[in-house]
Amino acid sequence: MISLGGSIGTGLFLASGGAIYNAGPGGALLAYGLIGIMVYFLMTSLGEMATHMPVSGTFSTYASRFVEPSFGFAIGWNYWYNWAITLAAELAAATLILKFWLPNSSSALWSGLFLLLLIALNLLSVRSYGESEFWFAMIKIVTVIVFIIIGLLMVLGIWRGDGIESTGFANLTDNPFPFGILAVLGVFMAAGFSFQGTELVGVAAGESENPRRNVPRAIRTIFWRILLFYMLAILVIGLLIPHTTEELASGEIATSPFTIVFEKAGLSIAASVMNAVILTSLLSAGNSGLYASTRMLYVLAKEGKAPRVLARLNKRGIPVPALLVTSAFGLLAFFASFFGDGVVYTWLLNASGMTGFIVWLGIAISHYRFRRAWAVQGRSLDELPYRAKWFPFGPLLAMALCALVIIGQFIGGVSGGKVDWMYIAASYFGLPLFLAIWLGHKWKHKTKLLKLEDCKLDAEE
Secondary structure, eight states: OHHHHHHSSHIIIIIHHHHHHHHHHHHHHHHHHHHHHHHHHHHHHHHHHHHHSOOTTHHHHHHHHHTOHHHHHHHHHHHHHHHHHHHHHHHHHHHHHHTTTOTTSOHHHHHHHHHHHHHHHHTSOHHHHHHHHHHHHHHHHHHHHHHHHHHHHHHTTSSOOTTOOOOTTHHHHSOSOTTOTHHHHHHHHHHHHHHTTTTHHHHHHTTSSSHHHHHHHHHHHHHHHHHHHHHHHHHHHHHHSOTTOGGGOGGGOSSOHHHHHHHHTTOHHHHHHHHHHHHHHHHHHHHHHHHHHHHHHHHHHHTTSSOGGGGOOOTTSOOHHHHHHHHHGGGGGGGHHHHOHHHHHHHHHHHHHHHHHHHHHHHHHHHHHHHHHHHHTTOOGGGOSSOOTTTTHHHHHHHHHHHHHHHHGGGGGEETTEEOHHHHHHHHTHHHHHHHHHHHHHHHHTOOOOOGGGOOOSTTO
């Protein structure tokens, strides 16, 4: 449920509208479908490693043990940065949603109040945090199911609202790719951002009860649930709202595609309720992001990759110093007061999206190396509590798609023959940052690619 809570949020409720606007209904469905296939293989790869070695540091620890220490160092800091930036993105998006009711209110005030709320939730015990995320996720699931049901009834002409005519599947069949296939590459980043959070099951594995039993169960179900929710929700939005609707461009509006659909259905009160649900879901996703980045920073400090003071725990087992340092990044949302709410949200969305793909690429590489080292060291696959399917095709396909998305993000910054350099700079900011951290650590510590026979495959090593 933590994994569901972390991944169903801004990406579905806001960014999905922008994906349809920029690539058309067919392009958005194709982009989300391809990213979904990639995430499936990444989840099975992560599941195999997390059930065998359930540690809070997951990605950083696996990359250090199966690839090389500097790569793990960079992956760990990259993941922390990813979710710290996502926290700010969720706060900026929450402010956008709140202005549905209070359009003239202060962005800085609401960002500050929301940030304090998330800090308070993360200062509770891990058990209390997990319980709160369970119910947050339940609200999201029920909301999306109700939206899909009402939306499909509207598509079929059974539910008739004010000023809406059912066009059936015309929006999808008449012109599914209005901007061509290349436009699909441009929205891959938004689609990837939407699925980011599925890997939280790996972070939580180190603090979950009986991870060898529960993590495989979560891996098997989480992907299909999220793919079902996303694909059906985007299908409904694409069928009911023409891709030319300016309001779909999430960076420019104060309402989400979900709210627009409910308003078209004539449910003005339901639209306000929907906005409230979206607000709580955004805060939930930010809550999960703060949890994940705090745990990663704690593990980095514990392994000597960050200042030791960040590894301190309070009596309830909460890494308070790491929590406070991570929360400071939430202050980026305050820039909305100076540059405009939608502009800041778009910047943060793009800056976070690239780092997430780098982490996914690291997971695929780590699993590929893990399985090869397992074979070289003469270990039997029967020893693994959970085995990823379709190896080595799965991680290799995930690597190729991740690389394609990273390269293709440039297309999203080109429109009408003009290049939006600010957009591209924000999109690619995470890539040189990752390379600088990796190569800088590698130069300082003279690390080398580990030999397969030297990889430490067990937690106690």
